[in-house]
Amino acid sequence: MAAFSKKGEEQERAVKEACENLKILESGLEGKRFIGGETIGFVDIAAGWIGCWAQMTEEIIGIKLIDAETMPLLDSWFQDFLGIPLIKECMRPQDKLLEHSKELHKILTAALT
Numbered sequence: 001m002a003a004f005s006k007k008g009e010e011q012e013r014a015v016k017e018a019c020e021n022l023k024i025l026e027s028g029l030e031g032k033r034f035i036g037g038e039t040i041g042f043v044d045i046a047a048g049w050i051g052c053w054a055q056m057t058e059e060i061i062g063i064k065l066i067d068a069e070t071m072p073l074l075d076s077w078f079q080d081f082l083g084i085p086l087i088k089e090c091m092r093p094q095d096k097l098l099e100h101s102k103e104l105h106k107i108l109t110a111a112l113t
Helices: 008-027 042-047 049-061 072-082 085-090 094-111
Strands: none
Touching: 008 049, 008 072, 049 072, 049 094, 072 085
């Protein structure tokens, strides 16, 4: 969240920390399609919002946290996760998530100035 709401050096530090933490999550995907194995499990569902958050962060502040080049396992996991019909059905439309995230970003950055 700090990568999303901070600016300047604070944001740079927060982005670095977020990427380090995402690498830890990615290490749990070694040799597996999902965190628990070949089928979706509780941890996948609990962590699934992270990919959405990363997409919104990129769209709003222009910082890419997860991509196929730097975190191929995490990127692939997120694409597989979003490809599950039940997940697609339960996810809010991307435009609504973006709208909400932009408002949240405005509120957070205004509160910090």
